[in-house]
Amino acid sequence: MQHAVEAPIGRKLAQYYVLTKPRVTQLAVFCAVIGMFLAVPGLPPLNKLLAATIGIWLLAGAAFAVNCLVERELDARMARTARRASASGELSAIEILLGSGLLGGTGMLVLLNFVNPLTMWLTFATFVGYAVIYPVVLKPLTPQNIVIGGASGAMPPVLGWAAMTGSVGPEALILFLIIFMWTPPHFWALALYRRDDYANARLPMLPVTHGVHYTQVMIVLYTVALTAVSLMPFAVRMSGLPYLVAALVLGAITTGYAVRLYREYSDRLARAIFRFSIVYLAALFSALPIDHY
Numbered sequence: 001m002q003h004a005v006e007a008p009i010g011r012k013l014a015q016y017y018v019l020t021k022p023r024v025t026q027l028a029v030f031c032a033v034i035g036m037f038l039a040v041p042g043l044p045p046l047n048k049l050l051a052a053t054i055g056i057w058l059l060a061g062a063a064f065a066v067n068c069l070v071e072r073e074l075d076a077r078m079a080r081t082a083r084r085a086s087a088s089g090e091l092s093a094i095e096i097l098l099g100s101g102l103l104g105g106t107g108m109l110v111l112l113n114f115v116n117p118l119t120m121w122l123t124f125a126t127f128v129g130y131a132v133i134y135p136v137v138l139k140p141l142t143p144q145n146i147v148i149g150g151a152s153g154a155m156p157p158v159l160g161w162a163a164m165t166g167s168v169g170p171e172a173l174i175l176f177l178i179i180f181m182w183t184p185p186h187f188w189a190l191a192l193y194r195r196d197d198y199a200n201a202r203l204p205m206l207p208v209t210h211g212v213h214y215t216q217v218m219i220v221l222y223t224v225a226l227t228a229v230s231l232m233p234f235a236v237r238m239s240g241l242p243y244l245v246a247a248l249v250l251g252a253i254t255t256g257y258a259v260r261l262y263r264e265y266s267d268r269l270a271r272a273i274f275r276f277s278i279v280y281l282a283a284l285f286s287a288l289p290i291d292h293y
Contacts, residue, residue: 012090012091012095015085015090015091016065016091016095016096016099018084019064019068019069019085019086019091019096020060020061020062020064020065020103021061021064022061025057025060025061025064027278027281027282028056028060028156029053029056029057029060029156030156030282030285031156031157031160031175031281031285032053032056032156032159032160033049033053033160034157034160034289035156035158035159035160035161035172035175036049036160036161036163036164037160037289037292038160038161038175038238038288038289038292039160039161039163039165039169039171039172040164040165044164047114048114048163048164049164051111051115052111052114052119052159052160052163054107054110055108055110055111055114055115055119056107056111056119056156056159056160056163057107058103058104058106058107058110059104059108059111059124059127060127060156062099062100062103062104062107062127062131063100063104063126063130064130065099065100065103066097066100066127066132067130067134067135068084068086068087068096069086069093069096069100070131070132070135070136071086071139072084072086072087072093074135074201074203075087076088077200077201078197078198079197080194104127107123108123108124111123111163115163116163116166118162118166118167118168119162119163122155122159123155123159126152126155126156126159129149129151129155130152133152134149134152139203140203140204142204143204143205143206143208143210145204145205146183146187146188146191146205147183147184150179150184151180153179153180153183154176154177154178154179154180155176156179157172157176157285158172158173158176161175170236171233171238174229174232174233174236175233175285175288177229178229178230178232178284179281181225181226181229182226182280182281184222185222185258185273185277186274186277186278186281188205188206188207188215188218188219188222189261189271189273189274189277190270191205191206191207191208191215192207192212192215192216192270193267193268193270193271193274195207195208195212206218216261216262216265217262219258219261219262220255220258220259220261220262223254223257223258224255224258226251226254227251227252227254227255230247230250230251231244231247231251233247233288234247239287239288239291240291241291242290242291243287243288243290243291246283246284246287247284247287250280250283250284253276254273254276254280257269257276258273261273
C-alpha cells in the first residue's frame with residue numbers, strides 16, 4: 001500500500017525535474033559561476049560561492065518550469081515539446097506552481113541571506129523576464145523574440161559577478177553581451193530545422209516569417225558579430241593571450257559553420273550547428289578563468 005502511494009509522487013517529481021530543463025540550467029549556472037570567479041582577483045569565498053550557485057540554480061530551475069507552464073498549450077501543438085508533463089496534463093498547473101514557488105522562494109531566501117540583495121533582485125528580474133515576459137509578450141508577437149528575450153538568458157554571468165562584488169561592473173556587461181550575441185544564431189539554427197513545428201504552432205519565428213534564406217543570412221551576420229564581441233575581454237585587458245587564442249579559434253570554427261550553412265543548407269547541418277553552439281559557449285567561458293588564473 002505504501003509503495004502504491006510513493007510511486008506517483010516519485011513520478012511527478014521526476015516529471016517536474018524535467019520541466020526545470022536540467023541541461024539548460026546547468027549551462028546557465030556554469031556561466032554564473034564563471035562570472036563569480038572572474039569578479040575577484042583570487043578565489044571567491046567558498047561559502048558565498050556555494051550559496052550563490054545554489055540560489056541561482058534554484059531560481060533558474062523554477063523559471064524554466066514556469067515557462068513550460070505558461071507555454072503548455074503551445075507545447076502541446078509541437079512535436080518537440082508535446083511530451084512535457086505540462087503540455088500533456090500529467091502535472092497540473094497547481095502542482096507546477098507549487099513546485100516552482102518552493103524552488104524559487106528558497107532560492108531567493110538563500111540569495112538574500114547568504115549572498116546580497118542585489119543578486120536576489122537581479123535573479124528575480126531574470127526569472128520574470130524568462131518565465132513571463134518572453135513567453136507571453138515576445139515569443140508569440142514578434143520574430144525578434146529571441147533577440148529581445150535573449151537579455152534574460154544573458155544574465156547569468158552578471159548575477160555571478162554581482163554575487164561576489166555587490167555591484168555590476170563593465171566586465172560583467174561584456175560577458176552579458178557575449179551571451180546576448182550568441183543567443184540568436186543558437187536558437188535560429190534550432191528554428192531552421194524545426195520550422196514546420198513552429199509554423200504549425202503559429203509562432204512567428206524568423207524562418208517562418210522571413211524564410212530560410214533570410215535566417216541563414218542573419219545567422220552569418222550575428223556569428224561574425226559574436227566573434228568580434230568575444231574579443232572584447234582581451235581588448236579591455238580583462239583577459240590575456242590564452243583567451244584571445246581560444247576566442248579566435250572558436251570564432252573561426254563557428255563562423256565557418258555559419259558560412260557553410262548559408263552555402264549548402266540542410267536540416268542535419270543546422271542541427272549540428274545548434275549543438276556545436278553549446279560547446280562553443282562552454283569552451284569560450286572555460287577559457288576565461290583558465291586565462292584569469
